Structures are given as C-alpha cells and as structure tokens.
Amino acid sequence: MYKDLMIAMTGNAGDADALRLAVKLAARHSARLAVLESVDLPVPISHAWDVIPDPTVGGVYEELRQRGQQRLSELKLRLDDEAVSWDARVVEALYADAPRTVAHEAFDADLCLVAGSGGEAQDSGALHAWFTALLLESGRPVLTVPPRSGPTLPLRRAMIAWQPTRQTTRAVHDALPLLSDAGLVELVVIGRGDDDPALESARRMVAHLVRHSIPTDLVNLRAGDRGVAEALLDYAERSGVQVLVAGGYGHSRLREWVLGGVTRELFLSARIPVFFGH
Incomplete structure (x- = not known):
C-alpha cells in the first residue's frame, strides 16, 4: 500500500487531471497526499559595478510569493471537499529551478505524480523538465498523468x-x-x-x-x-x-x-x- 503520495503542480492544464487521480489513489490506499505549489524566484540581474542589490528585486519576489499563496488558497478550497488526508504548501525555489527543488521534497513519498504531455506540443518541454527532475532527483517512482486520462480504481x-x-x-x-x-x-x-x-x-x-x-x-x-x-x-x-x-x-x-x-x-x-x- 502507498501511504505517502506527492503531486507537483506545474501550472499546466493537465494539473487538474493529475490531482484527481492523486486523490483517487490517496482514497484507495488510505494515504496522505502532499500537494506542492512552487514559486520560482529568479537570480537578480547585476552589473559589474553594482555594489548593492537591485532594490526592485524585493518587490518582484513579493509579487511572486503572493501569486503562489493565491494558487495555494485555490488548491485548499479544491481539496477541502475531499475525504482524504492532505497537506498543501508552497516551496520556494531560490537560485535554483523549481522542478529540482520540488523533487528534493519527495524523499519521504512512496510515489510522485505529475501532469503528462499526452501528445500535446504546448508546454511539453516544461512538463518534460518536471518529469525528469522528479524521476532522476527524488529517487522515487513517478506516475505521469496526461490530460483527460482518469482511470477508474481498481484498475481493470x-x-x-x-x-x-x-x-x-x-x-x-x-x-x-x-x-x-x-x-x-x-x-x-x-x-x-x-x-x-x-x-x-x-x-x-x-x-x-x-x-x-x-x-x-x-x-x-x-x-x-x-x-x-x-x-x-x-x-x-x-x-x-x-x-x-x-x-x-x-x-x-x-x-x-x-x-x-x-x-x-x-x-x-x-x-x-x-x-x-x-
């Protein structure tokens, strides 16, 4: 039985289908589901003669963090209706890319889930980056869930x-x-x-x-x-x-x-x- 599941939210349209399957698996296995949003905080651009950090960076970071919290609030509203044990949180990727940072949060998961491409070219490169980071950096198996694919459980x-x-x-x-x-x-x-x-x-x-x-x-x-x-x-x-x-x-x-x-x-x-x- 799986007892700890983790799903990475990628910002792609396929996230909704992946989350639905994650909830089904959590219910089937009486597992706890960790849902991770991420905030990608970019490296400040500096010049050779810069002495102090760009003062606009703090404002950019604050705006990105607010967006992350807004997405988290929407997720919690979605999960409140589910009869499974869950935890939703935001992970900040500071000076590192978000997929690798989130992958390092999965060490205590039995299984990771992430949206799949499903043959659609849009955002396939970004989704592939999420998939490879989770598979190669977390040490955990990864279940990719393409859009509009929601198998019934148990599997036939x-x-x-x-x-x-x-x-x-x-x-x-x-x-x-x-x-x-x-x-x-x-x-x-x-x-x-x-x-x-x-x-x-x-x-x-x-x-x-x-x-x-x-x-x-x-x-x-x-x-x-x-x-x-x-x-x-x-x-x-x-x-x-x-x-x-x-x-x-x-x-x-x-x-x-x-x-x-x-x-x-x-x-x-x-x-x-x-x-x-x-």
Missing part, C-alpha cells in the same frame, strides 16, 4: 513494458501496490521472436507476479517498422490498458534528448498514465 487492465534492466525491475516492484489491484496485468516484451533473450527473464517475472497473487500474462510483440514506444502505446490503446509501467532512462538523459528514446517518447506521446521507475 495494466501493462508492463518489460526489459531485463535495473530501471524496469525497479518500476515493477515500486508499482506492486498499484498492480495488486488490477484485474489483469500484461507483461509485454518487444523483441525479435521466440529466441529473444529477454523472454526468459520475462517468464520468471510473470511467475513472480503470480506468486504475489497478481494475474499476469506474457505478451511477445514485434515492433516491425515502428519504434518501441509507438508499438507499446499502440498495443495499450488496442487492449484497453489503463496504466503502463516502464523503466525510465536506461540510457543517459542527454542521449535520449538528442537521439530520441523510449522514455522520452512514452512521456511525450502517452495518452494514458505511465508509471516510471529509475
């Missing part, structure tokens, strides 16, 4: 994108409280066929999940001419999968940003929530 159908890697097995084990509720879990291997070396570890993982009383089937797919992320998401859509579990950033983040990669493509394109572990 979940899916694991299996690779025999540290990141994937971390994701699977961190997702056990979520998977334990699912009607069916499909462990999907995108491979070369029946002789794929990943299949042996996949079979062992299926048996492991069954011993946890999680009904699990093994699915062996071929990507064909498609990328791995596209093949996974196409199968998830055709099968009615509600949540996808995947390892995040098996390669370096820079390599994935420059050359593309499964983690980045899943985050940017998925229209269902994706549970990432690292």
Whole structure:
C-alpha cells in the first residue's frame, strides 16, 4: 500500500487531471497526499559595478510569493471537499529551478505524480523538465498523468513494458501496490521472436507476479517498422490498458534528448498514465 503520495503542480492544464487521480489513489490506499505549489524566484540581474542589490528585486519576489499563496488558497478550497488526508504548501525555489527543488521534497513519498504531455506540443518541454527532475532527483517512482486520462480504481487492465534492466525491475516492484489491484496485468516484451533473450527473464517475472497473487500474462510483440514506444502505446490503446509501467532512462538523459528514446517518447506521446521507475 502507498501511504505517502506527492503531486507537483506545474501550472499546466493537465494539473487538474493529475490531482484527481492523486486523490483517487490517496482514497484507495488510505494515504496522505502532499500537494506542492512552487514559486520560482529568479537570480537578480547585476552589473559589474553594482555594489548593492537591485532594490526592485524585493518587490518582484513579493509579487511572486503572493501569486503562489493565491494558487495555494485555490488548491485548499479544491481539496477541502475531499475525504482524504492532505497537506498543501508552497516551496520556494531560490537560485535554483523549481522542478529540482520540488523533487528534493519527495524523499519521504512512496510515489510522485505529475501532469503528462499526452501528445500535446504546448508546454511539453516544461512538463518534460518536471518529469525528469522528479524521476532522476527524488529517487522515487513517478506516475505521469496526461490530460483527460482518469482511470477508474481498481484498475481493470495494466501493462508492463518489460526489459531485463535495473530501471524496469525497479518500476515493477515500486508499482506492486498499484498492480495488486488490477484485474489483469500484461507483461509485454518487444523483441525479435521466440529466441529473444529477454523472454526468459520475462517468464520468471510473470511467475513472480503470480506468486504475489497478481494475474499476469506474457505478451511477445514485434515492433516491425515502428519504434518501441509507438508499438507499446499502440498495443495499450488496442487492449484497453489503463496504466503502463516502464523503466525510465536506461540510457543517459542527454542521449535520449538528442537521439530520441523510449522514455522520452512514452512521456511525450502517452495518452494514458505511465508509471516510471529509475
């Protein structure tokens, strides 16, 4: 069971859907939900001959703090109607970016949630920065929630994108409280066929999940001419999968940003929530 959940509010339209799912999870697991707004306080611009700080900086900071408190007040009004234990607060990012600062507030969380892109180009870069900071800086799994994706709980159908890697097995084990509720879990291997070396570890993982009383089937797919992320998401859509579990950033983040990669493509394109572990 998850006992501490944290959600980062990004200022994106998808925040509302992510918050709805966070409240559902908190109710399902009798968990406490921490909701974090952030105030990004910029570094003052100075010149070579400056002796004292720019006097206008204090006014700018005060205005930003007031906006943060206004957003916090609106959040509290929204949460007052929910029958879950929650805490909402503002985190100030002074001389540091807000996503990394908020990520360092998640060390005591079982799971972090954040808005996902859902294939929409608007604000996708900023959302990706939030996602990567939470996944790589907090040490906690991250559930990304695209706009208009609100699965019912318990899950009817979940899916694991299996690779025999540290990141994937971390994701699977961190997702056990979520998977334990699912009607069916499909462990999907995108491979070369029946002789794929990943299949042996996949079979062992299926048996492991069954011993946890999680009904699990093994699915062996071929990507064909498609990328791995596209093949996974196409199968998830055709099968009615509600949540996808995947390892995040098996390669370096820079390599994935420059050359593309499964983690980045899943985050940017998925229209269902994706549970990432690292």
